[in-house]
Structures are given as structure tokens and as C-alpha cells.
Amino acid sequence: MTLYFLVKYLHVLGAIVILGTGTGIAFFMLTAHRSGDVAFVARTAATVVIADMIFTLTAVLLQPVSGAVLMLLSATSLSEGWLLASLALYALAGAFWIPVIFMQMEMRDLARAAAAKGHALPPRYLALFRRWFLFGIPGFGAVMIILWLMIAKPF
Numbered sequence: 001m002t003l004y005f006l007v008k009y010l011h012v013l014g015a016i017v018i019l020g021t022g023t024g025i026a027f028f029m030l031t032a033h034r035s036g037d038v039a040f041v042a043r044t045a046a047t048v049v050i051a052d053m054i055f056t057l058t059a060v061l062l063q064p065v066s067g068a069v070l071m072l073l074s075a076t077s078l079s080e081g082w083l084l085a086s087l088a089l090y091a092l093a094g095a096f097w098i099p100v101i102f103m104q105m106e107m108r109d110l111a112r113a114a115a116a117k118g119h120a121l122p123p124r125y126l127a128l129f130r131r132w133f134l135f136g137i138p139g140f141g142a143v144m145i146i147l148w149l150m151i152a153k154p155f
Helices: 003-035 038-074 081-117 123-152
Strands: none
Touching: 003 038, 003 123, 038 081, 081 123
């Protein structure tokens, strides 16, 4: 196996981790939220924060590194349209994902406090959840488009 294909494998694996973890986190948070069980929401939000830190953050940090190595190994120019579009979308996804991390942490803390007191989820949690959900749409959408651009290289 050549170095190029090893790095390409790691790059694709990173994309899979980002998409898979993002999909799983969205599913589990939505499922917990819809259950109305405050303790379940608190436990799920705690797990989501850990998963995002271990899996998503690691992949997000390694993607540009493996991408840069692939560029060097394949003599891909930074001026290629599909690559420029991918980088712009990566920045867009990051602009939505970074605030989501902090929302998840605050949602976790609010749910834990409500569960400890036997209260319902507070209005601040509900507002954060709506924003978290809305931020996921362009963030996840950008990553889906990046994946297509990586495969198709249409321009």
C-alpha cells in the first residue's frame, strides 16, 4: 500500500467519523429530548459531550492535516474549485459546530441541575435545544456537500 492510499484511507475514515458521530449525536439528543425524561436528557447530553470531544473533535482536527498531506502527495493545487469550495464549507461547518459544543455543555448542565431538583427542563434549555437543532442543519449539510465534493471533484 502506498503512502497516498494510507493517508486517503485515514482522510475518508475521518469523514465517516464526523458524519457518523454527528448523526448519532443528533439522533440520541433528539430521542432524549422528545422523551421528556429530564434524567435521561441529562445522561444523554453528558454522553454526547464526551462523544463530541473524543470522536468529532479528533476527526475535525485531523481532516485538514490528512487533506494537506493528500494535496502534497497528489500534486493537487489549492486553486482547484472543488477544494476551495470544500475548504469554505469546512469553515462554515466549523462556524456552526463550535457554538454547538458550548450549547451541548450548557444543555447538559441545565438538564443535570433540573434532574437533581426534580424539575422540568428550564426555558433556557428549551431555547438552547432549538438553536442546537437549527445550527445542525447547515453544519451537517455543509459536511454532506464536502463529502460529495471529495468524491466527485466536479470542478
